[in-house]
Amino acid sequence: MTNPDAVATRPAFEWLGPCPLSNTLRLPAEAVRLLALNDVSESTLRTPDVAEWLADPATRVVGGGSNVVFVTPRVPQAVRIDAADWRVTRSGDDWVDLSVEAGLGLDALVRETAARGWFGLEALAEIPGTVGAAPMQNVGAYGTEIADVTRWVEVWDRRERRIECLAPADCEFRYRGSRFKREAGRWMILRVGLRLATRAPGDWPPVGYPGVGEAVGEWSRRTGRAPAAITPGEYAEVITTIRRAKLPDWRSGWPGSAGSFFHNPVVSVETAERLARRWPEMPRFPVADGMKIPAGWLIEAAGLKGHRDGPVGVSSRHALVLEHHGGASGEVFQRFAEFVRRRVREETGIDLAIEPECVTL
Numbered sequence: 464m465t466n467p468d469a470v471a472t473r474p475a476f477e478w479l480g481p482c483p484l485s486n487t488l489r490l491p492a493e494a495v496r497l498l499a500l501n502d503v504s505e506s507t508l509r510t511p512d513v514a515e516w517l518a519d520p521a522t523r524v525v526g527g528g529s530n531v532v533f534v535t536p537r538v539p540q541a542v543r544i545d546a547a548d549w550r551v552t553r554s555g556d557d558w559v560d561l562s563v564e565a566g567l568g569l570d571a572l573v574r575e576t577a578a579r580g581w582f583g584l585e586a587l588a589e590i591p592g593t594v595g596a597a598p599m600q601n602v603g604a605y606g607t608e609i610a611d612v613t614r615w616v617e618v619w620d621r622r623e624r625r626i627e628c629l630a631p632a633d634c635e636f637r638y639r640g641s642r643f644k645r646e647a648g649r650w651m652i653l654r655v656g657l658r659l660a661t662r663a664p665g666d667w668p669p670v671g672y673p674g675v676g677e678a679v680g681e682w683s684r685r686t687g688r689a690p691a692a693i694t695p696g697e698y699a700e701v702i703t704t705i706r707r708a709k710l711p712d713w714r715s716g717w718p719g720s721a722g723s724f725f726h727n728p729v730v731s732v733e734t735a736e737r738l739a740r741r742w743p744e745m746p747r748f749p750v751a752d753g754m755k756i757p758a759g760w761l762i763e764a765a766g767l768k769g770h771r772d773g774p775v776g777v778s779s780r781h782a783l784v785l786e787h788h789g790g791a792s793g794e795v796f797q798r799f800a801e802f803v804r805r806r807v808r809e810e811t812g813i814d815l816a817i818e819p820e821c822v823t824l
């Protein structure tokens with residue numbers, strides 16, 4: 464996936480800047496000074512000016528920019544991992560262990576492993592961002608989370624200035640969260656160890672998620688093959704088709720987006736019942752600590768699906784997605800997000816929490 468000749472000629476690290484910071488919202492952003500790491504070995508990270516840069520709390524770790532809102536267009540200090548190799552470290556009768564460097568695109572890894580017939584990542588097809596950022600919010604889709612296949616996460620402890628290898632239990636993975644997110648600023652994720660299956664699991668293919676069963680059924684009718692015969696690569700394509708129908712293209716063009724913009728709120732049973740008296744059709748799902756309500760549904764109930772305000776708006780296909788149509792500053796975008804929150808609060812009494820990190824430095 465990376466060109467070995469290019470790797471051989473690249474320096475272990477480079478100082479760049481000012482340089483643009485790509486982000487899927489396509490807001491204007493640049494790093495005044497950026498450290499690009501082509502190598503994440505201990506000797507590189509211990510180089511004195513590199514170690515100093517990483518230890519400075521003002522240095523921001525940047526990835527693919529698919530889960531950030533650059534409210535400010537200028538980031539004074541940043542570090543980005545460009546090291547993007549992966550390799551098989553061990554294998555058994557029906558599994559394979561991989562070590563993946565943080566700079567590799569998650570979607571590229573999904574495609575590569577699914578094409579080899581390995582099971583475990585295929586439901587994460589078409590999610591933007593890097594492998595290094597994936598454990599941060601425990602990326603997940605269609606019933607799969609990166610935590611499900613993670614064996615270890617190798618990190619640079621910016622405070623203690625040393626490499627550590629954390630077992631899954633130490634990562635404190637939870638829904639859209641982890642210890643890395645909770646202790647933001649302390650860890651830079653260097654490599655992720657994954658175990659994938661080389662034989663189909665017993666419940667293959669996973670079709671429990673709304674829309675996936677129908678799409679796999681449609682694939683089966685079109686190809687004349689049984690659903691169980693679908694390969695991980697073909698399953699990844701099915702997921703890709705579903706996602707492209709409702710999400711903006713994160714690779715290029717307009718509108719820009721950060722995917723789902725708000726967390727699905729969990730409210731008390733009493734609150735859910737109060738809302739259900741007004742909206743009997745409101746979807747709601749019992750969870751351990753109350754009732755989960757889809758944030759997109761609440762935005763729609765507030766009358767904002769498809770609402771446009773100049774360069775920014777709410778998607779008409781998926782109300783949980785806020786869009787940037789070009790020409791907005793980060794501040795304009797943030798004001799619009801606050802407007803959506805306020806309208807939902809006024810209409811339903813529920814306070815939505817923003818999922819991406821807002822960079823306001």
Ligand SMILES: Cc1cc2nc3c(=O)[nH]c(=O)nc-3n(C[C@H](O)[C@H](O)[C@H](O)COP(=O)(O)OP(=O)(O)OC[C@H]3O[C@@H](n4cnc5c(N)ncnc54)[C@H](O)[C@@H]3O)c2cc1C
Pocket residue numbers: 487523524525526527528529530531544565590591592593594595596597599600601602603604643650651652653710711712713720721722723820
């Ligand atoms: C169209 C679209 C669809 C999406 N769909 C999904 C989805 O289905 N499921 C889902 O979970 N997410 C989804 N997302 C969100 C996003 O793809 C993920 O959060 C992704 O993991 C972000 O990766 P990134 O490299 O772009 O991180 P960035 O946006 O660059 O950074 C996100 C955070 O991670 C930190 N970070 C980045 N790299 C590292 C590192 N190596 N070490 C430590 N910290 C780091 C940054 O400092 C920042 O706090 C979607 C986004 C978009 C735009």
